[in-house]
Amino acid sequence: MRPSLILRATQHRTPLIKFIGKHNPPKTLDHTPKPHPASPTHSLPDSFKTYRSKAQQHGPLGGQGHASPFQAPTSGIMTYGRIGGTPGELLGPVEPKDGEYFDRNDLPKRFWRAQWTEEEIEAVNSGGAGLFA
Amino acid sequence: MLKTLVPRASRSLLSTKAPHLGPANLRTAPSFQIVSQNQQRRRGYASEASDYDIVFIGGGVAGYVGAIKAGQSGLKTACIEKRGTLGGTCLNVGCIPSKSLLNNSHLYHQILHDTKKRGIDVNDVKLNLAQMMKAKDESVAGLTKGVEFLFKKNKVDYIKGTGSFVDEHTIKVNLTEGGETEIKGKNIVIATGSETTPFPGLEIDEKKVITSTGAIALQEVPKKMIVIGGGIIGLEMASVWSRLGSEVTVVEFLGQIGGPGMDLDIAKQSQKLLAKQGIKFKVNTKVLKGNASGDGVKLDVEAAKGGKNETLEADVVLVAIGRRPYTDGLGIENIGIELDERKRLVIDQEYRTKIPHIRVIGDVTFGPMLAHKAEEEGVAAVEFITKGYGHVNYGAIPSVMYTHPEVAWVGQNEAELKSAGVNYKVGTFPFTANSRAKTNLETDGLVKILADAETDRILGVHIIGPNAGEMIAEGTLALEYGASSEDVARTCHAHPTLAEAFKEAAMATYSHAIHF
Numbered sequence: 001m002r003p004s005l006i007l008r009a010t011q012h013r014t015p016l017i018k019f020i021g022k023h024n025p026p027k028t029l030d031h032t033p034k035p036h037p038a039s040p041t042h043s044l045p046d047s048f049k050t051y052r053s054k055a056q057q058h059g060p061l062g063g064q065g066h067a068s069p070f071q072a073p074t075s076g077i078m079t080y081g082r083i084g085g086t087p088g089e090l091l092g093p094v095e096p097k098d099g100e101y102f103d104r105n106d107l108p109k110r111f112w113r114a115q116w117t118e119e120e121i122e123a124v125n126s127g128g129a130g131l132f133a
Numbered sequence: 134m135l136k137t138l139v140p141r142a143s144r145s146l147l148s149t150k151a152p153h154l155g156p157a158n159l160r161t162a163p164s165f166q167i168v169s170q171n172q173q174r175r176r177g178y179a180s181e182a183s184d185y186d187i188v189f190i191g192g193g194v195a196g197y198v199g200a201i202k203a204g205q206s207g208l209k210t211a212c213i214e215k216r217g218t219l220g221g222t223c224l225n226v227g228c229i230p231s232k233s234l235l236n237n238s239h240l241y242h243q244i245l246h247d248t249k250k251r252g253i254d255v256n257d258v259k260l261n262l263a264q265m266m267k268a269k270d271e272s273v274a275g276l277t278k279g280v281e282f283l284f285k286k287n288k289v290d291y292i293k294g295t296g297s298f299v300d301e302h303t304i305k306v307n308l309t310e311g312g313e314t315e316i317k318g319k320n321i322v323i324a325t326g327s328e329t330t331p332f333p334g335l336e337i338d339e340k341k342v343i344t345s346t347g348a349i350a351l352q353e354v355p356k357k358m359i360v361i362g363g364g365i366i367g368l369e370m371a372s373v374w375s376r377l378g379s380e381v382t383v384v385e386f387l388g389q390i391g392g393p394g395m396d397l398d399i400a401k402q403s404q405k406l407l408a409k410q411g412i413k414f415k416v417n418t419k420v421l422k423g424n425a426s427g428d429g430v431k432l433d434v435e436a437a438k439g440g441k442n443e444t445l446e447a448d449v450v451l452v453a454i455g456r457r458p459y460t461d462g463l464g465i466e467n468i469g470i471e472l473d474e475r476k477r478l479v480i481d482q483e484y485r486t487k488i489p490h491i492r493v494i495g496d497v498t499f500g501p502m503l504a505h506k507a508e509e510e511g512v513a514a515v516e517f518i519t520k521g522y523g524h525v526n527y528g529a530i531p532s533v534m535y536t537h538p539e540v541a542w543v544g545q546n547e548a549e550l551k552s553a554g555v556n557y558k559v560g561t562f563p564f565t566a567n568s569r570a571k572t573n574l575e576t577d578g579l580v581k582i583l584a585d586a587e588t589d590r591i592l593g594v595h596i597i598g599p600n601a602g603e604m605i606a607e608g609t610l611a612l613e614y615g616a617s618s619e620d621v622a623r624t625c626h627a628h629p630t631l632a633e634a635f636k637e638a639a640m641a642t643y644s645h646a647i648h649f
Contacts, residue, residue: 016590016617029521033481038500038527044481045471051487 185211187518188304188318190296190463193221194504195495196324197280199511204287206519211316212289213296213306219280220273221326222496223504226346229276231366233269234349234373235535241265242376242410251574260377262354269349292316297464301488305464320490320518323478324511325463327456327496332361335423335430335452342425342450345370354378355448359432361420364392365534367453368407372536375412382413382445384420384434394501394532396546396581396595403540403597406577410537415445423450458497483517484510492517506530529612533602538578541605544593544612547583556586560618560642564598566649567637568629575599580638582608582618589617589643600631607635618642 192214339347363385495507513523578598594608
């Protein structure tokens with residue numbers, strides 16, 4: 001006697017391995033320092049916390065739990081930062097409002113207009129020929 | 134408005150509708166096209182404080198793989214290496230040269246002892262050790278130069294010299310060819326690797342008292358050799374020199390050979406097979422002291438379980454009691470990052486030290502000191518920087534001992550499962566029952582699979598036998614995917630192959646093997 005389709009379907013083995021589609025980035029990332037999975041002590045020295053509370057790399061790294069206008073979200077991207085810890089797109093538009101102007105000198109020094117060098121001035125004045133003289 | 138902030142050198146890429154912006158309009162002058170590249174670079178946005186997006190200290194397997202990945206990810210990358218060749222311990226004095234010697238010494242041994250029954254009569258077989266070493270050196274040179282080529286291909290700057298931290302972003306490099314330079318990195322990855330742990334009281338001269346580095350470069354076959362330490366490195370080197378004619382004794386402090394992780398059943402069988410090949414073992418034996426002042430080396434040893442003391446003598450003693458992290462001259466005291474009690478650099482789950490832009494990968498930090506683990510970490514560390522997430526599964530890192538027969542395992546062994554209180558089932562399949570092993574006349578060994586008694590999920594795979602090092606990849610994949618033994622057993626394996634033994638062991642785990 002041949003088993004019915006329904007009976008055969010119920011007897012079909014479901015493998016443990018399942019194709020779950022292409023690998024996707026995790027929806028939330030928590031960058032808070034945690035012990036390394038292969039750490040024998042399963043703990044981190046206090047210095048990891050204290051360094052972050054003091055450090056100034058792209059803004060203070062620590063400070064979770066501090067009330068501040070720069071407080072970063074505690075979940076999602078860049079959880080450990082405050083200034084610089086929030087994605088730029090969440091900070092709102094960068095275009096100036098009508099009648100508002102940005103001053104270059106308010107930016108960090110590296111964005112300031114570079115000074116002309118003598119060589120460049122000479123290049124401009126001579127049409128460039130001076131560089132090959 | 135913000136357009137005025139764009140460096141002048143780049144503005145030609147922007148719309149020509151730009152309003153009059155003062156002196157910047159001078160860019161249209163022909164002269165602007167010919168100012169030197171340095172001036173254009175000077176006018177770029179990049180802060181002069183960071184020369185590189187990422188700097189790797191150490192060009193071993195962790196460092197070079199990470200550097201290539203970083204180059205591929207578009208990061209401006211430098212790799213500092215002091216050895217003079219890339220590839221670190223693995224390529225230069227570890228995995229690669231030892232595999233060359235293991236393979237060729239096995240061929241020699243096989244020709245001497247294992248050809249007649251195969252119908253091949255060979256006469257006048259001689260060992261040409263110098264040529265065997267040359268073949269090894271050529272393999273190493275080819276591979277290390279290959280890595281250099283990959284650096285060029287992926288635009289990684291290779292800096293030959295010794296790097297040490299000046300501060301958290303600056304590294305001083307004492308260049309191999311003289312002089313020094315300083316480079317800065319927004320991200321710095323320490324990948325300085327490991328070195329052989331010395332044996333107290335025995336000075337390493339790499340002639341009479343040797344490490345694995347000396348063991349791959351001996352100029353003649355020692356008459357007698359003692360190996361202190363019956364782990365993977367010790368047993369591989371013991372195999373090489375035993376095959377080439379040395380009388381080798383392995384002294385191991387623990388009761389089993391193979392080191393941590395090797396399943397007890399497999400370790401016992403491995404010891405039996407290696408002993409059959411002529412290697413002597415003294416397990417449960419402690420080396421008290423050594424004396425290398427005479428022609429040879431004398432070792433005083435003590436049997437752990439009430440045995441008597443004795444003195445062993447040899448021409449060469451190989452110290453293979455383990456490896457320790459290498460941080461000499463790195464200047465970590467200048468940045469204040471922590472070491473644990475075994476001198477490993479302490480990191481978090483993203484390989485960061487307490488200083489978040491300084492990461493550590495490979496042998497110099499946590500986890501097994503294995504090249505493939507270091508490679509995985511090299512890729513993951515870069516992905517944490519570029520993507521925000523990375524992946525290394527420390528529960529699925531295979532180990533392989535390239536003796537003959539090979540031993541390989543991944544996941545947990547029986548002792549670990551017992552101590553964790555896990556209810557498990559075991560399935561084994563011997564190579565004596567495998568058709569390909571029979572035709573190859575290599576039937577020593579077995580495949581052993583451990584699976585959860587309730588879910589059938591594979592928890593560990595342990596293989597001793599021909600091609601175990603290749604076959605363990607299937608076990609690692611199964612473990613990574615969370616496969617059940619039935620999943621593996623129901624997967625079609627080609628016939629006749631050694632891999633069928635793996636399938637049959639999986640069948641034995643969830644039901645019954647067919648051929649045994």
